[in-house]
Amino acid sequence: MPNHTAAVQDYLKTMQLLEWDRGAPVATQELAERLGVSPASATNMLKRLASLGLLDHEPYRGATLTPAGRKVALEVIRHHRLLETYLAEALGVPWDRVHDEAEVLEHVLSEDLEDRIAALLGEPEADPHGHPIPSKDGRLPRLSARRLWDLAEGEVVSVQRVSDHEAAALRFLASAGIKPGAMVAIVGRGPLAGPLFVRVEDVPDEVHALSKDLAEAVWVA
Amino acid sequence: MPNHTAAVQDYLKTMQLLEWDRGAPVATQELAERLGVSPASATNMLKRLASLGLLDHEPYRGATLTPAGRKVALEVIRHHRLLETYLAEALGVPWDRVHDEAEVLEHVLSEDLEDRIAALLGEPEADPHGHPIPSKDGRLPRLSARRLWDLAEGEVVSVQRVSDHEAAALRFLASAGIKPGAMVAIVGRGPLAGPLFVRVEDVPDEVHALSKDLAEAVWVA
């Protein structure tokens, strides 16, 4: 049952992340894009994973994780987020670099090391970007469903989490003080997909303009 | 130049270890055995590595690392031994298990993490089994060439290092107190390949009988 290759783990993990933010079923192209792989390769793997009972693949209409597949995905995500937290806390790896390191380590972390790391960190419930860490039995806290981008002018909210697969974006957000726990106020927005203007409470004299991409990568409570 | 696969790294690392304790050139079979791979597979890989300039392969007579190959091998060995040390010190992983964990982590340790770990440990010169850790520029301390097995009755020596790829052996040695730094006296030996009888200084009232295999896995200064 275990013993999945790194590629299999990556596909399942990405399936779960996409189901969370685009909803199921997941389109082949979306998946391929996220994984940096051609759509044909993704189809190929989807067929393999379906035949292993890890997901259901309705040809031409997308795929959905089965409970077995979701279990594997959550284990990988747990590894990833524990590692991010550990690297930041224990080794001082900066915010914008923990993701890439964790990306490779997640596939080789043994059960024993996982437990040691989790214990050492005090069984943390969120990684440095605010993403919840699944528990060993695969449960995880309810997530807020609002993006910073979707707020109206005048709202004041607390940052819950920020997307982590764009190091450059993370660096900018960090420099602006936009990180989990920070309070942010919407002070205005440009036309259509124009920038969103926000003020961070700790630095009240600066206003930051966020592109749509950036404002969609920040989730609030 | 970098970007070698895990398999390539394993072959080069094993080549270096064999050159150290059997001498060069390394026989195909020896290599295959250590890697748990068929001799045909080893030949195959030797040809690839030779064509990459990482080793010289004299068909039917064995292989020898080139400077380029040795460089890679030493980097992998540095990763391995740093990781063993880190796992033992920072995460409390027991002596007999650090090797297997390091075996997979060594291939995915980034330069940045390597540096952080080394700094955190104070640039250690030996891993928990007493094996020297190559420096970043690939130099490493002179090794003693005497095995416990080769000593005469009556000699008293200090343990320098113990071989680490047999968890069961490590557990026994640990329980007997035979670890780097310990002083050991040879109190007698059985006939031929019969057992070697030793006393550990810290525990003067116990005499341990070591098989040839075991006594060859312990190196002394």
Place this chain on the structure above:
DNA sequence: GCGGTGTTTTAGCCTGGGCTAAATTACGGA
């Protein structure tokens, strides 16, 4: 110098996981 034995290499095959190019299907608009 001639075999026999054990080691090494060759030949041919397999799996995982990529790729491109071509065929297929879904679906929105006229």
Place this chain on the structure above:
DNA sequence: TCCGTAATTTAGCCCAGGCTAAAACACCGC
């Protein structure tokens, strides 16, 4: 209802790295 476009799948290919069975070689003893 039909058609064009975009998404998806199929077909066929490649590379890394394993394997087994068969051939080639080295070397030792006679």
